[in-house]
Amino acid sequence: MRRLRIILLVVATVALAPVAGSTTPIAYESLVVGTTAVGLSFSTLNHDGIQIRRCAGRLETAQVRYRFDGGTPTAAEGIVVEIGDWLEIERHEVATAARFIRTGATSGVFKVHCW
Numbered sequence: 780m781r782r783l784r785i786i787l788l789v790v791a792t793v794a795l796a797p798v799a800g801s802t803t804p805i806a807y808e809s810l811v812v813g814t815t816a817v818g819l820s821f822s823t824l825n826h827d828g829i830q831i832r833r834c835a836g837r838l839e840t841a842q843v844r845y846r847f848d849g850g851t852p853t854a855a856e857g858i859v860v861e862i863g864d865w866l867e868i869e870r871h872e873v874a875t876a877a878r879f880i881r882t883g884a885t886s887g888v889f890k891v892h893c894w
Contacts, residue, residue: 804893805829812879834892840885
């Protein structure tokens, strides 16, 4: 009987714990993208001790460029994201390597939810 209680306690704890692959976002960030390349914050990527697996969001305010390969984008180098574009990042390693930079005189704002 004691063993059964322990097993049920473990199952209940695991079942109720937040899961990075769940459908409910576990982290949010409003990333301001300026003249220096930036990435998502450590606290977003490792929210409450859970490594996120996926991020998705929309770009507001101004055009930016990004690189997911660990390189640093510039105003002229990287993949362009236009205002209103939706961007998804799969896998923790890719989200950690992602870097963004603005292309013009105005900073972009990337509103992101992560799972």
